[in-house]
Amino acid sequence: MRTLxxxxxxxxxxxxxxxxxxxxxMFASVxxxxxxxxxxxxxAEVITLKDERDRxxxxxxxxENKTRRLSDTYLDLDLLDSQARDVLGLIRSDEIVLN
Numbered sequence: 232m233r234t235l236x237x238x239x240x241x242x243x244x245x246x247x248x249x250x251x252x253x254x255x256x257m258f259a260s261v262x263x264x265x266x267x268x269x270x271x272x273x274x275a276e277v278i279t280l281k282d283e284r285d286r287x288x289x290x291x292x293x294x295e296n297k298t299r300r301l302s303d304t305y306l307d308l309d310l311l312d313s314q315a316r317d318v319l320g321l322i323r324s325d326e327i328v329l330n
Contacts, residue, residue: 261267300307301314315321322328 259266263269297310299305300310
């Protein structure tokens, strides 16, 4: 008669621990702080921030252009007239204001 040799409790415990560690590290590589999902989220945030940086750079360039056009060395009279009308609410004496 033949008897079955069952693996010892230590072997079963060893494989259970190794399986648990494998599952833990697999979960951490996908969901953890440095996992795949976090990486995708960071890359999307990078794209958003680069777009905002480019938009702000264009805005700064436009403001620098206006500043240069209103400087002492180069005065754009049309821009000065437009700014005086918008900011100070000035009008010329020959104009009629309609509300």
